[in-house]
Amino acid sequence: MLTFKANASKTLHAAHSGSVRVGYIEHSSTDADRWIWSLNTIQPKGGRASGIETNEEAAKTALSLAWVAWLIAAGLEVKR
Numbered sequence: 001m002l003t004f005k006a007n008a009s010k011t012l013h014a015a016h017s018g019s020v021r022v023g024y025i026e027h028s029s030t031d032a033d034r035w036i037w038s039l040n041t042i043q044p045k046g047g048r049a050s051g052i053e054t055n056e057e058a059a060k061t062a063l064s065l066a067w068v069a070w071l072i073a074a075g076l077e078v079k080r
Contacts, residue, residue, distance in 0.1 A: 012024060
């Protein structure tokens with residue numbers, strides 16, 4: 001559902017739904033086991049969804065799940 005586009009050093013990955021950038025995951029420069037993810041949408045109760053995972057795949061999965069939860073809360077669905 002989301003596609004990820006990485007920078008040249010593979011430390012920052014932008015998450016896209018179609019042509020819209022909806023979030024990021026970023027690898028910590030000081031801790032090899034720290035991947036921070038952030039969804040750029042306002043959550044139903046306010047604020048943004050974000051978290052920290054120990055690897056790239058876990059961060060991508062967490063961001064993808066947060067995106068699906070937001071779509072459901074908004075009453076939307078992804079066109080295929």
